[in-house]
Amino acid sequence: MSSLTTDPRPTADSRGPGKGPGPAAVGGVLARVGGQNLGLIGALILVVVLFGALNENFLSLTNMRVIAEAATITGLLAVVQTVVVICGGLDISVGSQVGVASVVSAMVFTSTGSNAVVGMAAALGVGVLVGVLNGLVIVHGRVNPTIATLAGLAAYKGLAQLLSDGRAQGYVLDDDWFVFLGRGSIAGLPVMVWILAVVAVVVHVLLTYTDIGRNIYAIGGNDTAARLAGIRINRYLIAVYALIGIVAAVAGILLTARTGSGQPTSGSEGLELKAITAAALGGCALRGGKGGIGGTLLAVALLGCLENGLTVQGINSFWQNVAQGVLLVVAVVVQQRRNAERAVGLPD
Known part of the structure; x- marks a missing residue:
């Protein structure tokens, strides 16, 4: 009889007291964490234990x-x-976008009589313009994104150097806003880390729980x-490239706050490799269509610990x-x- 039909899958009660979670529960947890993330967690633990012992x-x-x-x-940058x-x-x-934003934030801050808000707003405005420009070149110029942004890498780096004459600009550590961003703490954590956390959560929610995110994956x-x-x-x-410009500008402002002046290249050079590696x-x-913010943040932590550990050990940078x-x-x-793709140049 249908009324007597039961679910054949084991329940918590059927396993008896003290048995703990069954294989299905463990498998569910592992599926939610993901094999890729488990590998990153293991690598992160290994790096921390290794350098902690050394x-x-x-x-x-x-x-x-310092690592954070x-x-x-x-x-x-890795999140966007x-x-x-x-x-x-x-x-x-x-x-290079970070370098431009850093220089603009410091130069406008200095030229407006130490107005931090105006300097930061100018950097964000430049970030939007640069990001939209990248998007327009890719979409309407029909240029491959790699080529378009490779050109941007050179152009924006040159722009930052032209604006600053190749030197660090301004001094911002006599301003409370910049000091708060670069040196301040909230609940024991650096303000910079809180900013990263907010951006990461917003982007995660956008990708995971909205139609916009589903369309991006599609x-x-x-x-x-x-x-x-x-x-x-x-x-x-x-819109995606504009978002990158905005967040790169935020990173540029934080670089200015952390170093005390606008940096055309120092502190921003090589960030693109780190961001791509972390992603x-x-x-x-x-090739697109797959990824998540959690794994990226784990990779950022791994790279940060590895870089700091090598530095602490006095190994050549x-x-x-x-x-x-x-x-x-x-x-x-x-x-x-993992995707079982054929090796380039080799037979199937």
């Missing part, structure tokens, strides 16, 4: 704060790089199908670039294997 100062609260602050700017990669694009110009997964479904791809692409390590498929390059290749190889 140097007792590595695990000090002071050094943890140093990783914030990379984290901001995740969005554009999911959408099927790429932005190699983010580091565009990256199959832009033809997305177009046939009525999604206005061009508008989305321009790839975090599980973003570079050039090895940090080697490590980043190796990690990027490893991340892409893992993606290729």
Whole structure:
């Protein structure tokens, strides 16, 4: 009889007291965390334990704060790089955008009689313009995103150097707003970390729980199908690159606050490699349609601990670039294997 039909799956009661969660529950937790993230957590623990054993100062609260602050700017760029990669694009110009925003924030601050709000607003405005320009070149110029933003990398770097004459500009650490952003704390955590957390949560909610996020995944997964479904791809692409410009400007403002002056290249050079590496390590498929903010933040933490650990050990900083390059290749190889894609130039 139908009224006597029962669910054959085991319940918590059927396992008896003290048995703990069954395989299905464990599998559910693992599925939610994701194999990629579990691998990153394991690697992060290994790096922390290794450098903690080699140097007792590595695990000090002071050094943890240094790692968190140093990783914030990379984290901001990696979060928005995740969005554009999911959408099927790429932005190699983010580091140069940070440099332009940093210089503009300091120069406008100085020229307006130490008005921090105006300086920050000017940097954000430049960020929007630069991001929209990238989007317009890609969409209406029909230029490959890699080529378009590679051009932007050179152009925006040159712009920052022209504006600043290649030198650090201004001094902002006599202003309470910049000091608060660069040196302040809330509930024991640096303000910079709180800013990263807010941006990450907003972007995660946008990607996970809104139609906008679902459309971004759809565009990256199959832009033809997305177009046939009525999604206005061009508008989305321009908006995504504008978002990158805004967040890069925030990162530029934080760089100014952290260093005390506008930096045309120092502190911003190489950020694009870190952001792309973090997104790839975090599980973003570079062909689009796959990725998430949680994995990206874990990758940012891993890169930050690795970079700081090498520095604390007195290892030549050039090895940090080697490590980043190796990690990027490893991340892409893992993606290729996981997706069972044919090796380039080799038979099936």
